[in-house]
Amino acid sequence: MSKHNNSHGSRPPGHGHGHGGGPMAMMGQKPKNFKATLKRLLGYLKPRRNTLIAVFIAAILSTVFMIVGPKIMGNAITVLFEGAYGKLQGVPDAKIDFEKIGQILLTLAGLYVISSLFSYLQQYLMSSVAQNTVYDLREDVNEKLEKLPLKYFDGRSNGETLSRVTNDIDTIGSTLQQSLTQFITSIVTIVGIIIMMLFISPLLTLITVLSLPISLFAIQPILARSQKYFADQQKTLGDLNGHIEEMYTGHQVVKAFGYEKKAGEMFDEVNEKLYESGSKAQFISGIIMPIMFFIGNLSYVVISVVGGILVTQRAITIGDIQAFITYSKQFTQPITQTANIANIIQSTVAAAERVFELLDEEEEQKEVNVASLQRAKGSVEFEHVDFGYGEDLLIKDMNIQVSPGQTVAIVGPTGAGKTTLINLLMRFYELNGGKIKIDGLDTREMSRSDLRKSFGMVLQDTWLFNGTIKENLAYGKEDAKDEEIFEAARIAHADHFIRTLPDGYETVLNEEASNISQGQKQLLTIARAVLANPPIMILDEATSSVDTRTEVFIQQAMNRLLEGRTSFVIAHRLSTIRDADLILVMDQGSVIEQGTHEQLLEQNGFYADLYNSQFSEQAVG
Structure with missing residues (x-):
């Protein structure tokens, strides 16, 4: 359920949310490696090889019983033909042995019933193999998504990633279930x-x-050409999903x-x-x-022509020629099916x-020799930090020293x-050089x-995610009691508006949380942070979406x-951080x-220019 907010700070060109998965991003992909991919896909079937052997045996038995059918039917036709031919030739005591024909047909019916039972067993076992294989694949993809760094999601649209997780895996599951x-x-x-x-x-x-x-x-050149077009079809489907997801999510x-x-x-x-x-x-x-x-x-x-000649020559x-x-x-049918299945493959x-391209993406750096960090006191240090997207x-070479309980305001022009500083603090991105320490402990040495x-x-x-308001508030503290949730909402001045909703705290927010106002959303996120009770707070102009009167309440709550907490405040209105x-x-x-x-104003430098320009704009306004 977690989702990263898009950063508004500096970011490499073209890495904004919603652009990386577009058509242009797919152009430079390498040609498909059919053999290596097929071998890797078959590797997911190895844990179920015993069941696959049973499927293979059931398929053999089902097919064998089905195959001998025409030969047995041919025997019945031969008995019928010989009896009828004998009568026409006037052979004494010549007759059609209906009893023998009946026995042959009963045997044939029994074989077809047995064949059907083995066919059912084959399908039943194969459905288990297919669903378990796709289950493992989905688990691997889900686990992989949890290990991917933020830069992966910043560089690709949600729709393109979802297409790989849903459409592509469904295609694999369908093929395993039916075509295999x-x-x-x-x-x-x-x-x-x-x-x-023979x-x-x-x-x-x-x-x-x-x-x-x-x-x-005849079909070899056709199969060779179809591979390219099917690969293009899957890529373009991902592009289309990405575009639709972006346009409908941002329809306003x-x-x-x-x-x-x-x-x-x-x-x-x-679409074209x-x-x-x-x-x-x-x-x-x-x-x-x-x-x-x-x-x-x-x-x-x-x-038919050659067989007729052989029959005349006895x-x-x-019955055999009929069989x-x-x-x-029947011989052409499985060949046709095999060719068609090869196309599906x-x-x-x-x-x-x-x-597999998703599964092979570079993961976040693995954690080794992780040091345990209990509740942090709030000391933060940047030592010779280098970073680039x-x-x-x-x-x-950034150097910053923050003592526990200090409020640090971060100001500056767009970009x-x-x-980026906040992303590095949270270790959403890895440093190129230097260290960031929390209570003297390198963040790369802790989980x-x-x-x-x-x-x-x-x-x-x-x-906010699709769920009740109570669930959204408790997102930061899973074991939170109702009274804790209500108290956090009261501190954030969200309790009153929540209780005025038809279902109060049980009100279900839709997927985009568009059934409440932007300011109310902000109040809920503040209440969620209050409930989590962290030792270090990061605020990005948290009151920008609320009215002036509510802003006063929120400021008091903040x-x-x-x-007693260390806090980092990204400030756009400099008047709000005078006391930092x-x-x-x-x-x-x-x-x-x-x-x-006061010190920065006395320096009469960059900050003084920023502050005075805002003050002048407010005065003019």
């Missing part, structure tokens, strides 16, 4: 039919088998800036690409079936590679690195969980909340001035 069993059955059927046909007539078998290399030769912004036409044009562009890649993939794969039918029908005609019985004709017709491997450093439990965050961008113990003035990633409000 068909593939096994088809292979067994091909082998079984060849054995039965038993009946090696000559006719040779004619039938010759259709196989012809078929493979889209409408506010009159972006509907442009968004529609972008949708049409991506999906149409082109999808139609080409489906068209090329659709060519396979007519080719296979054509080659199969040619083989059927030749077998080389084989009429062989049935086998020859192309699409599945393309989907699997996208999932890319090769160029944004922050160089100065204020939010991220312990580190982040030491911080409470109230940002400009509120985040003063109570910040008592330390003000850090940042510009282009560096702390260019630091001191109290």
Whole structure:
């Protein structure tokens, strides 16, 4: 349920939320490695190899009982033909042995029933294999997402990531569930039919088998071309999902800036690409079936002619030629299915590679020899910190000393690195050099969980999830009692408006929490921070979305909340941080001035210019 807020500070070009997963981001991907991906996908089936063996045995038995059917039916036809032919020739005591035919048909019915039972067992076992395999894959993806650094999510749209987690994994699951069993059955059927046909007539078998290399030769170039188009189809589907997710999530912004036409044009562009890649993939794969039918029908005609000649020469019985004709017709069906399944596998491997690309993403640095941190006192040190989102450093040799209980205000123009400083404190990004210490302990030597439990965050961008207000407030403290929740809401001046809602604290917020106002959202996030009771607070102009009267209440609540705690305040209105113990003035990633409000004004430098410009604007206003 966790979700990172987008940072508003310095960030590498093109790494803003919602842009990284667009069409242009997909252009430079390497060609698909079919063999390596297929081998890796099959690796997920290894833990269930015993069940797969049982599926294979069931498929063999089901197919074998089905395959011998035409031969037994041919015996019945032979008995019927010999009796009828004997009568026509006037053979004494010639008659049709209906009793023997009945016994043959009963045997045939029994074989088909047994075949159906094994087919059911095969499907039942395979469904277990498929669902467990997809379950493992989803677990791995979910675990991976928890280990990915914030820069991964900053560089890709939510929709593109969701497409890999949902659409691509569903494609894999569907193939395992349906196509794999068909593939096994088809292979067994091909082998079984060849054995039965050889038993009946090696000559006719040779004619039938010759259709196989012809078929493979005909479809090979088609399969090679379809792989590229199916890969393009999966990539473009991810682009389309990303675009739709962004446009509908930010529909208010889209409408506010009159972006509907442009968004529609972008949708049409991506949709057109999906149409082109999808139609080409489906068209090329659709060519396979007519080719296979054509080659199969040619083989059927030749077998009928040659078989008729052999019957007249009494080389084989009429029942055998009837059985062989049935086998020859059945022989092309599993080959066609195999070719079609091979086509589906192309699409599945393309989907699997996208999932594996996610699983192969660089993770957050692993925690080794983690030091235990109980409740922090609040001392924070930056020692010669270097950091950059890319090769160029944004922050160089930063040194800051913050004592427990101090309020530190961070000011500076847009892009100065204020939010980046907070991201480094929370270890959302790893340092290029230097150290950040909490109570003298390097943050890289403690677990991220312990580190982040030491911080409470109230940002400009509120985040609430789909659930009750009570659940949202308790998000920062899972074992919170109702009275603690109510008290936190009272401190944040949120209790009154919550109780005026129809269901009070049990009011369910929708996915975007659009059924309450922006100011009310902010009050809830403040109450959530109050309830979490962290030793260090991070505030990003938390009162910017509330009215003046509420701001006074919130400021009072914040003063109570910040008592005895170290706090970092990103300030946009300098009048709100006059009483800060330390003000850090940042510009282009560096702390260019630091001191109290009075000290910085006396220096008559960058901060004084910022403060006086705001004061002048307020006076003019």
